[in-house]
Amino acid sequence: MRIFKLIKIIASYYLLFCGLSVNALLVGVYLYDPSIIYVIHGKIEKKLKLAINPNALIDEQNQLRQQLDNEIAINFGQWQPLPEKYPVERGMVKIDNLTYKTISEASASLRDNQVMLIGEGTYLEPLVIKKNNVKVIGSGRVTFDGINAEGKAAIITKGNNITIVNIECKNISVRDQNGACIRSEGANLTVDHVYFHNSEQGILSSRNEYLHITDSRFEKLGKNGFAHGIYIDSGELIIENSQFIASVSEGHEIKSRARKTVIMKSVIASLSADDSRLIDIPNGGELIISDSVLEKGPQSVNSTAIGYGLEGIKHIKNEITIKKSVIILERDGFNKLFDISADIHLPITTANNIMVSKQGFDIGGINWIYSSRKEAKINDYPYIPVLENSQPSTVR
Secondary structure (H helix, E strand, C coil): CHHHHHHHHHHHHHHHHHHHHHHHHHHHHHHHCHHHHHHHHHHHHHHHHHHHCHHHHHHHHHHHHHHHHHHHHHHHCCCCCCCCCCCCCCCCEEECCEEECCHHHHHHHCCCCCEEEECCEEECCCEEECCCCCEEEECCCEEEECCCECCCEEEEECCCCEEEEEEEEECCCCCCCCCEEEEECCCCEEEEEEEEECCCEEEEECCCCEEEEECCEEECCCECCCECCEEECCCEEEEECCEEECCCCCCCCEEECCCEEEEECCEEECCCCCCCCCEEECCCCEEEEECCEEEECCCCCCCEEEEECCCCCCCCCCEEEEECCEEEECCCCCCEEEEECCCCCCCEEEECCEEEECCCCCCCCCCEEECCHHHHCCCCCCCCCCCCCCCCCCCC
16 A cells, blocks of 8 residues: 555656646746747647547638638739730740740740740740840730749749749649749849749749849748748849738748848738748848838748848848838737847847837837737738838839
8 A cells, every 4th residue: 555655646746747847848938939839839729620620620721711812812903914015926935036836945946145025825834044144025924834844943044144024923833842933043033023823932043143023923932831932042132012922831921041132112921821931031141121011910820020040140241121111010929020040249220110019029220119000000900001102113
């Protein structure tokens, strides 16, 4: 009997110790980063729902997809191609005065400093550009749908100084789960009035010196947290008059390892997508945001809007500047504007911004900070405010 009593006492103390340890661990985790608790809670909740009713989670996901589509339509409407400026026969490709029946035939004939005009239609053949100083222009609605070259992307640019105008691309996926609409392997790429959506990735750039994105829309892109709206590995990234909307499957809207990332007159918004960060700058560098709207939505899986230096600082100049922008953090659970590596002393300049978050902001500068949309006199969710000084692109 004494042995059983001793075992009972030991078991009681053991359970008490385990309980106290778990609670202490949870408190420590919460103090370190409250978002971790919300993520764990969300994952447990999903597993319980799935165990109780296997169809419940599927029904919920379908409802969220429909809700997201409605939110995008309300705020941004349907994307429209540019009016036909260079008439080309439907389904045909034109270079100088020669007309080709297929993308591959045209790209094989392409030379440096030429313009490729693609006629309206849906193309089930990828485009690989090996020449330099080439411009590709869609005439009407030109769509690359569900195809890839080399297991990488619908369009691969191997040459330098490439410009792509008025192209739609969708449904791109590859074995490596980082299928892109454009894979940039040469130096210097400009994209103007492109619409990339429902793919694993919009643009994946491996060695760009300069990437300029203007008047473009990146929508519902991402894959398992490893593919994003765009992923830039080097150089400079300039974004203007563009929208990065609703990355999915825990993807960031923008992930940039560039030494300088500039975002002007643009919208970066989660809405009700299960994205991660709006902007991730993993290796530091200059981040400059102006005249833009950042919205962190209720279903986002990451509490942070902007991550900086979390994979090691690799650039000489490191600073963040945010001016004349609207920032709305409305994720269910905990929200924070920055997650910054503790290894650096980072200059952060913020001025003339409207900031909305129930958690508040601990930043310097002269800004207008509110605890709710109502207090800030901004229309209710899912409305995305549009800044008055946004102007059409002039790159074409």
